[in-house]
Amino acid sequence: MKLLRIGAKGAEKPAILAEDGSIRDLTGIVDDIGGTALSDQGLAKIRATDLNSLPKLDADQRIAPCVANVGKFICIGLNYADHAAETGADIPKEPILFMKATSAIIGPNDDVIIPKNSIKPDWEVELGVIIGTEARYVEEANALDHVAGYCVVNDLSERHFQTERGGQWVKGKSADTFGPIGPWLVTRDEVADPQDLGMWLDVDGHRYQDGSTRTMVFGVAHLVSYVSQFMSLQPGDIITTGTPPGVGMGIKPNPVWLKPGNVMRLGIAGLGEQQQNVKAWSA
Incomplete structure (x- = not known):
């Protein structure tokens, strides 16, 4: 999977790059791309999601740092x-x-x-x-x-x-x-x-x-x-x-x-x- 965050600073949304090149909104599936979402269980939850059911995000928006709340x-x-x-x-x-x-x-x-x-x-x-x-x-x-x-x-x-x-x-x-x-x-x-x-x-x-x-x-x-x-x-x-x-x-x-x-x-x-x-x- 290719996970990303998209949106203006302070308003980023978790997202995934679908196979058709569209960017799909993971809001509601994970809180953000960080923390427990990065565990094997968190990634499995994303992997099991039907991407076609997720709303598309505007690909022209800012691509944010791909990980939120980096500790170190x-x-x-x-x-x-x-x-x-x-x-x-x-x-x-x-x-x-x-x-x-x-x-x-x-x-x-x-x-x-x-x-x-x-x-x-x-x-x-x-x-x-x-x-x-x-x-x-x-x-x-x-x-x-x-x-x-x-x-x-x-x-x-x-x-x-x-x-x-x-x-x-x-x-x-x-x-x-x-x-x-x-x-x-x-x-x-x-x-x-x-x-x-x-x-x-x-x-x-x-x-x-x-x-x-x-x-x-x-x-x-x-x-x-x-x-x-x-x-x-x-x-x-x-x-x-x-x-x-x-x-x-x-x-x-x-x-x-x-x-x-x-x-x-x-x-x-x-x-x-x-x-x-x-x-x-x-x-």
Whole structure:
């Protein structure tokens, strides 16, 4: 299933993309795309619904973030061997964990705002893993049982804030609008192998990133298990799993940074596409 949320901010409705391409309203079937709706039981309830009986929603409405009320936005750093190489970093011996503020989350096609005092804003197409049932100290062999599905994430970054102003990476990752997610939550039964998904990102029509989840250092099952050793994972939590090469900071000899007027397009095979206009911050 491809689950989404549609409507203006604060007025989003839970929805599903039907096989005929129409968007059907799940209001009354689930409260929202989040929480218990992401459990196996919640997803089974949606799956058992006759979609033809549900009202259609206007496909021209805003596509909202595909998950509501995200509790934790957990990021994995340097998780692609080829991306680590382009940044000059060693391949991590264990996953690098950091957090992204949930206030960064926006819809997949909402505007991205370059924050005040930004010098080096950058892009990162990533596979997002959406937790469906609580995971605590889970084994890798069972880890994917706790996954509701997957989505596209643009893990935007301000590299000057991230690497040159001391402390942890979180302040370079958490600006408002720096976390587009969606367009859909694609349930795990539709993703045969999360370690074999092509992914790409363009800026103004130029392809900068063209990679695959095959080059992840630590795969999805390992990451879910690993994170669960340090904190419980709750329904609606998102783990964004790292990016392939081609980020702006890795371009030699002159890095490329986002600027107002740029248009980003990005996608992952089977998970849909995003497009964001880049705008300047204003008071």
